Amino acid sequence: xxxxxxxxxxxxxxxxxxxxxxxxxxxxxxxxxxxxxxxxxxxxxxxxxxxxxxxxxxxxxxxxxxxxxxxxxxxxxxxxxxxxxxxxxxxxxxxxxxxxxxxxxxxxxxxxxxxxxxxxxxxxxxxxxxxxxxxxxxxxxxxxxxxxxxxxxxxxxxxxxxxxxxxxxxxxxxxxxxxxxxxxxxxxxxxxxxxxxxxxxxxxxxxxxxxxxxxxxxxxxxxxxxxxxxxxxxxxx
Numbered sequence: 001x002x003x004x005x006x007x008x009x010x011x012x013x014x015x016x017x018x019x020x021x022x023x024x025x026x027x028x029x030x031x032x033x034x035x036x037x038x039x040x041x042x043x044x045x046x047x048x049x050x051x052x053x054x055x056x057x058x059x060x061x062x063x064x065x066x067x068x069x070x071x072x073x074x075x076x077x078x079x080x081x082x083x084x085x086x087x088x089x090x091x092x093x094x095x096x097x098x099x100x101x102x103x104x105x106x107x108x109x110x111x112x113x114x115x116x117x118x119x120x121x122x123x124x125x126x127x128x129x130x131x132x133x134x135x136x137x138x139x140x141x142x143x144x145x146x147x148x149x150x151x152x153x154x155x156x157x158x159x160x161x162x163x164x165x166x167x168x169x170x171x172x173x174x175x176x177x178x179x180x181x182x183x184x185x186x187x188x189x190x191x192x193x194x195x196x197x198x199x200x201x202x203x204x205x206x207x208x209x210x211x212x213x214x215x216x217x218x219x220x221x222x223x224x225x226x227x228x229x230x231x232x233x234x235x236x237x
Contacts, residue, residue, distance in 0.1 A: 015035040023178040043213055097202070163180045
């Protein structure tokens with residue numbers, strides 16, 4: 001449910017696991033079945049639902065790791081063919097991606113700053129909310145990735161230590177990705193009784209107008225995912 005006059009109240013619950021799991025997007029661990037999925041296929045304004053491009057997200061957690069699983073229906077794939085040796089690719093959002101924006105409690109109450117990124121060109125309206133501090137994680141269908149620390153002044157590399165596994169099922173036109181994110185890269189004091197804020201997105205398409213899809217619509221005039229006041233709620237059980 002979206003509250004367009006205030007913050008979103010939609011929830012996703014991360015299921016607890018007692019052991020570290022192996023990432024295998026083609027043959028996911030049985031623990032993923034304990035996590036209730038959320039699904040979305042609408043655009044960033046909550047319009048134009050396209051079930052053929054549905055995205056499913058599940059979340060697991062241990063004391064040391066946050067696990068994300070994306071299952072993405074697609075029509076065609078549009079990816080970069082070059083990256084850093086470790087698979088990192090800046091501007092990954094210019095191709096097909098699944099994205100998670102994650103905001104632990106301290107990030108929503110304490111403004112921070114980072115050194116300016118000389119390659120970053122801020123789009124008007126982005127990062128303008130007073131406490132727009134959160135972490136951004138992206139993965140592409142061919143396994144490239146990027147992780148970022150977002151603050152009101154812009155962004156910097158997060159260097160989270162995130163690992164991933166990606167699989168493309170060409171027959172059924174589904175690509176999936178499992179991510180493991182060290183908890184310490186998101187928060188310095190993880191408390192499973194706390195409530196985090198989060199949003200999930202997909203981008204697909206070779207040319208504008210591309211598909212910009214969101215779990216919790218940001219409701220901006222033009223596509224813009226950087227609207228933390230529209231994030232949903234992440235709970236831990």
